[in-house]
Amino acid sequence: MHPRLPVSRVRLAALLGALAMFGAFSIDTIFPAFPAMAADFRASKVAMQQTISVYLLAYAAMSLFHGPMSDAVGRRRVILGGVAVFVLASVGCALAPDLNTLLAFRVLQGLSAGVGLIVGRAVIRDCLDGEDAQRLMSQVTMIFGIAPAIAPIIGGWILGFADWPAIFWFLALFGAAIWLATARWLPETHPPARRRAFHPAQLWHGNLAMLRNRAFLRLALAGSFNFGALFLYISSAPAFVLDLLGLNEQQFAWFFVPTISGMMLGAYTSGRMAGRISGPRLARLGFAVCGLAVAVNVGYNLLVGAPAAPLAVLPMMLNAFGIALVFPILTLAILDMYPHQRGAASSLQAFIGLGFNALIAGLVSPLVSHGGLALALTAGGFTFLAWWLWFGYMRRHHIVPGPVAEAAALEPTERL
Numbered sequence: 442m443h444p445r446l447p448v449s450r451v452r453l454a455a456l457l458g459a460l461a462m463f464g465a466f467s468i469d470t471i472f473p474a475f476p477a478m479a480a481d482f483r484a485s486k487v488a489m490q491q492t493i494s495v496y497l498l499a500y501a502a503m504s505l506f507h508g509p510m511s512d513a514v515g516r517r518r519v520i521l522g523g524v525a526v527f528v529l530a531s532v533g534c535a536l537a538p539d540l541n542t543l544l545a546f547r548v549l550q551g552l553s554a555g556v557g558l559i560v561g562r563a564v565i566r567d568c569l570d571g572e573d574a575q576r577l578m579s580q581v582t583m584i585f586g587i588a589p590a591i592a593p594i595i596g597g598w599i600l601g602f603a604d605w606p607a608i609f610w611f612l613a614l615f616g617a618a619i620w621l622a623t624a625r626w627l628p629e630t631h632p633p634a635r636r637r638a639f640h641p642a643q644l645w646h647g648n649l650a651m652l653r654n655r656a657f658l659r660l661a662l663a664g665s666f667n668f669g670a671l672f673l674y675i676s677s678a679p680a681f682v683l684d685l686l687g688l689n690e691q692q693f694a695w696f697f698v699p700t701i702s703g704m705m706l707g708a709y710t711s712g713r714m715a716g717r718i719s720g721p722r723l724a725r726l727g728f729a730v731c732g733l734a735v736a737v738n739v740g741y742n743l744l745v746g747a748p749a750a751p752l753a754v755l756p757m758m759l760n761a762f763g764i765a766l767v768f769p770i771l772t773l774a775i776l777d778m779y780p781h782q783r784g785a786a787s788s789l790q791a792f793i794g795l796g797f798n799a800l801i802a803g804l805v806s807p808l809v810s811h812g813g814l815a816l817a818l819t820a821g822g823f824t825f826l827a828w829w830l831w832f833g834y835m836r837r838h839h840i841v842p843g844p845v846a847e848a849a850a851l852e853p854t855e856r857l
Contacts, residue, residue: 457561466615473593487807500555516627564627667764677806727764
């Protein structure tokens with residue numbers, strides 16, 4: 442065990458991975474139930490899409506506070522409180538008599554669901570440095586990656602023998618199990634001596650200072666746009682799977698299993714490469730893979746009249762692989778810019794990414810999910826913007842990717 446790890450790395454990775462699953466489970470398990478929910482509530486497809494966008498907006502707004510709160514009172518206490526609220530919100534969704542009530546409890550789910558992912562990143566950085574932190578973050582990403590693959594499958598299975606509220610009862614039980622595991626096994630990694638008092642005014646000024654940091658903003662936006670290319674398809678999954686691919690509610694696995702398999706393989710590769718090649722070089726490789734995925738995706742949709750499984754989902758698998766190579770490098774770079782405010786930095790990074798995801802789900806997806814080529818071109822634009830931001834950061838800081846981990850020599854405010 443690493444001298445700074447208060448629990449075994451395997452147990453910590455499993456627990457943090459499970460905590461990070463809340464966000465994906467809350468989105469993806471209900472996708473197969475969209476037609477049934479729309480019928481019960483007499484709601485349109487656009488109205489049902491708001492069950493995703495309001496959740497993400499609340500998730501993004503609260504993400505600004507999870508990290509600073511954990512900086513002030515400790516990681517463990519904030520995580521336990523957030524998971525408890527998530528359980529109660531899931532029960533409320535299961536009992537909702539109409540769409541407005543459901544949306545209200547979806548907001549409450551969003552306010553609590555991000556606590557494990559956001560505070561968990563700070564836990565990793567509390568315990569480990571450098572390549573060890575990259576390995577553990579990659580392991581957590583691998584475990585977290587299981588959620589989007591199995592969540593819609595679980596949702597489809599549940600619909601096979603119960604009505605859609607049973608999906609939210611499942612989420613409540615899942616949350617309760619994770620709360621018990623956290624209470625038993627997660628130690629406090631942020632001792633009182635290192636805590637910073639929580640003051641809203643200081644939080645506001647601190648966030649403004651981070652946003653004025655061009656390096657922080659470039660990296661946060663690069664990560665947001667890069668993942669946004671994949672999230673466009675995730676948020677469009679009901680239209681992509683049911684309408685464009687012509688599959689049914691039990692066949693979401695055709696999309697999610699290959700996609701998340703690519704992400705898990707990328708996370709595994711990132712962990713294996715830690716310490717062997719530099720972070721900048723690994724990120725460059727990841728962006729190259731994402732670019733290849735864009736070319737394949739656009740080319741395929743230009744050649745065929747209508748997309749069909751399995752070929753239509755293979756570019757997403759390749760894109761997810763590249764994203765998983767890039768993400769740990771960007772995240773650790775952001776956390777290392779603010780070694781005494783890791784929770785706040787993680788929160789602001791999450792806020793930027795989640796706010797962008799909410800715009801994708803609520804505005805972009807309804808506009809482009811009518812056709813395979815429109816989805817492919819939009820996703821390709823996001824990937825290009827991500828690479829452009831990353832390239833600009835590299836050029837501005839005169840970082841040349843090399844075969845060894847030269848990033849360790851950089852100053853904390855500029856480190857990759």
